[in-house]
Amino acid sequence: MIKVLVVDDSAFIRVLLTEILDSDPDISVVASASDPIDARSKIKKYNPDVITLDIEMPKMDGLTFLRKIMRLRPMPVVMFSTLTQKGADITFEALKIGAVDFVPKPAVDIKNNLDSLRSELIEKVKCAAVSNIGIKDSTAHQSTSPIDLPESSKKVDLIAIGASTGGTEAILAVIRRMPTNCPPIVMAQHIPDVFSTSFAKRLNEEVALHAKEVRDSTVLEPGNAYLAPGHMHMVVKKRGGQLWVKMDDSPPVNRHKPSVDMLFKSISQIDGVNCLAAILTGMGKDGAEGLLELKQKGAFTIAQDERTSVVWGMPGAAVGMGAVKAVLPLQEIAPNLVKRLGGR
Numbered sequence: 001m002i003k004v005l006v007v008d009d010s011a012f013i014r015v016l017l018t019e020i021l022d023s024d025p026d027i028s029v030v031a032s033a034s035d036p037i038d039a040r041s042k043i044k045k046y047n048p049d050v051i052t053l054d055i056e057m058p059k060m061d062g063l064t065f066l067r068k069i070m071r072l073r074p075m076p077v078v079m080f081s082t083l084t085q086k087g088a089d090i091t092f093e094a095l096k097i098g099a100v101d102f103v104p105k106p107a108v109d110i111k112n113n114l115d116s117l118r119s120e121l122i123e124k125v126k127c128a129a130v131s132n133i134g135i136k137d138s139t140a141h142q143s144t145s146p147i148d149l150p151e152s153s154k155k156v157d158l159i160a161i162g163a164s165t166g167g168t169e170a171i172l173a174v175i176r177r178m179p180t181n182c183p184p185i186v187m188a189q190h191i192p193d194v195f196s197t198s199f200a201k202r203l204n205e206e207v208a209l210h211a212k213e214v215r216d217s218t219v220l221e222p223g224n225a226y227l228a229p230g231h232m233h234m235v236v237k238k239r240g241g242q243l244w245v246k247m248d249d250s251p252p253v254n255r256h257k258p259s260v261d262m263l264f265k266s267i268s269q270i271d272g273v274n275c276l277a278a279i280l281t282g283m284g285k286d287g288a289e290g291l292l293e294l295k296q297k298g299a300f301t302i303a304q305d306e307r308t309s310v311v312w313g314m315p316g317a318a319v320g321m322g323a324v325k326a327v328l329p330l331q332e333i334a335p336n337l338v339k340r341l342g343g344r
Contacts, residue, residue, distance in 0.1 A: 002028070002126065003030045004027060004028065004029045004034070004050050005046060005048035005051045006021070006029055007036065007051060007053045007057070008032070008054040008080060010054070011034070017029070017032075020114075020122065030051075032056075032069055032222070034058075035057050035061060036062070036065035037060065049075070050075070050078060051069070051075060052080055052121075052125070053078070054079075055087070059086075061092070062120070066099060066296070067097055068336040070097055070098040074098065076133055078097045078100060078124050079094045079101070080102070080105060081104055081105065085194060086342060087104075087105075087194075091201060095166075096169060100310060101124045101165050103117070124165075127165055127311055130273070131311050132310055133159070138194075145315065156274050156276055156340065157274050158194040158236070158243060158267065158275045159276045160186050160276070160277040160278075161175075161280065162188045162263060162279050162280065162314070163260075163280035163281060163293075163329070164256075164286065164311075168189060168199055170280040170309075170310075172206060172207070173333075174280070174330070175187075175209060175211070178334055178337065178342070181222055181223050182223065183226050184223075185225040187225060187226065187228065188234060190256050190258070196229050197229075197230075200212055209223055209224060209225045211224070212226065212227065213227045213229055214245055214247070216247070217244060218244060218245050219244045220236070220242070229247070230258070231257065232247040232249055232257065233248035233249070233250060233262040234248070234258055235262060235266035236267045238273070239240065256286050260279065260287030260290060260314070261289055261290040262292065263287075264277060264293065264294055265289070265290040265293055267299075274298075275297075276301075277291055277294045277301050279302070279304070279324075281304055281308075282311060282313055282314040285313065285314060285338045288314060290323065291303075291318045291323040300326075300340055301318075301326075302327075303316075303319050303326075304327075305327050305328060305329050307329060308331070
């Protein structure tokens, strides 16, 4: 049984989350708290396995409390975040501090969004309960000088990366260390729409590459990292001898949109493309089949190892499927990619 502490200043939200979580036979809400001061005493009393944490609360804000948790008593935390630009920025700070994941609050009409909220909240709490806490790679928070590729680098057309839970910090750790003149990088991260915009902005501010969220058909150029938007699939095509990405509004794949499988499979369908691909931390199995198809087409495929993954779902599924040529800790993925490109 997974013991959960719900922390939120809204009595309505506390009751709602409690009812949702208690509806699952594997979860028990042992207590709720209206503010971090109240939560602190209940953590000591009930020793929960997972905390759901609001951001804006009286007496102490959620980020300050999260920092205290991660410093004094690290445990899995799922943030309950407002689906706004401000909420997205704060949520990414929470993920950087150590939160496992987040669930966006429905902006309006919670009653009609209850089923999707229920399934997402239960899934992410269960995922958090088995996650690796405190293993976020230190390279995600350190400035690392990118390596420029020599002129004699072998031809690689494209690098593809997919991730889910824990993926925002993992992606940052990888592309921060990539050369400024590397091949184009395409990325699918399971994330809501407003949050993908905020994540792309953060990437662009913290890495040497030019990172951006893609909203329209775009030609892929070296030295750029392209992030799928949170409400659309992103697929790669070849036209006129050039690789480009386009948006795809088809239904979710593996319950996700954007889907890593959609991205990877689109690349595998292009003849003559030399691709490197990596599947990073995340729950579920999205991307495993696509990675296998890439491997079968000759791509060098990498999976993040279990020890450094927040959740070894997607990488583990890819490994189990025989889709992976190398299983590496997070801090070794970028150097390995650069090595495959011909860098030193």
